[in-house]
Amino acid sequence: MKSMTSYAYLDGIVNGTDISCELKSYNSRFLDLNINIPSTITQLEPFLRKYFSKRIIRGKVDFYLRLKKLHNDQPILPNIPLAQSYYKSIADIAHALGMENQITLDLILRQEGVLQIDKNFDEELWQKALAPLLDELTEKFNACRIEEGKALSADIRKMLAVLSNSVAEIEKNAARMEQLFSAMLKKKFSELMEREPDPQRVMQETAVLLVKYTINEEIIRTKAHITALKKEIAENEAPGRRIDFLCQEINREINTIGSKNQLTEIGQAVISAKDALENIREQAHNIE
Structure with missing residues (x-):
């Protein structure tokens, strides 16, 4: 680097x-x-x-x-x-x-x-x-x-550790999100059955809630991007542009998680992850 x-x-x-x-x-x-x-x-x-x-x-x-x-x-x-x-x-x-x-x-x-x-x-x-x-x-x-690249690499690795820990915190609390979502879904399901016992309508509403609150796919994609980011830093002699691209992808997933979030712990982890990402992107702008 x-x-x-x-x-x-x-x-x-x-x-x-x-x-x-x-x-x-x-x-x-x-x-x-x-x-x-x-x-x-x-x-x-x-x-x-x-x-x-x-x-x-x-x-x-x-x-x-x-x-x-x-x-x-x-x-x-x-x-x-x-x-x-x-x-x-x-x-x-x-x-x-x-x-x-x-x-x-x-x-x-x-x-x-x-x-x-x-x-x-x-x-x-x-x-x-x-x-x-x-x-x-x-x-x-x-x-x-x-x-100078060695110093930049060391800083990026530190921020990557913060980012990985933040994503791990999000993943740890994802189960609680699912439990909260499950309770909301049951309540919504009961309300729908009372006022509109149409199975197709119920399935549509359920699908909307699933998309709105489930963050498992975002977590999987974020972890995959982080793995790719670590590989670029370890193997690529000129990873600057690639790092910037992967940071954009991770930021997109983290923003989606933040928009779906219902828990304080996940919200704090999202803020930490975004701060780490911003620091990594700033350093990537100094890398060939």
Whole structure:
């Protein structure tokens, strides 16, 4: 199980050029991948998009690649006029805000277009050289997601225990519900026979009461959904959507039980179950 929230940063050298890579992600229902690279190497965007799409299932993911240091033998050219313009603009902003001017070369080099790769840029060569660095970055990124996923899994398991206990409490009191229902049914049956001794009519009224107050089927379905939920958490590496779906199904059954309920004990168990479900769903929104 992996969290959708993660962060990883890595410095490296690609074809003799110092670069930095940053990868961070947040919660999202689907994969929302944003590739942020200098305009001079936009040819790499399809490669990067394909790379991360194969390794991340869902989440809002931001990837940044920055060119940090020039080497004389590399086909990367500095745009001096643009760098000077950036420097002046940053200095003007610092002066206007009354801040100390602490402009560094690293800050200038990060700005869009300051470093330019010439037209002979070898895309395939960069892809091959960049791949090992991306693998290392993704490994760090996933390690963070897995670690946080363990904490999420522990919280969900605790809430599952509360949910299971609540359903067990409902099931324990279901027999009392049946006894109460049986007494109501006998009374209703007697009233019907006194004013309308029509057997078919009596059967119809009885069927309505059966549907209205019996909760055994809801309990059976709820327990089956909980079993499926536990299996997803134990076996599925990316169970977020499935957990959310099963929680919706369980919530539907619990709501039905609550609407049929005639006992205080069951009512309290229903509230406890719904609270646990809400917590599980909140955590599921953080899971890939």
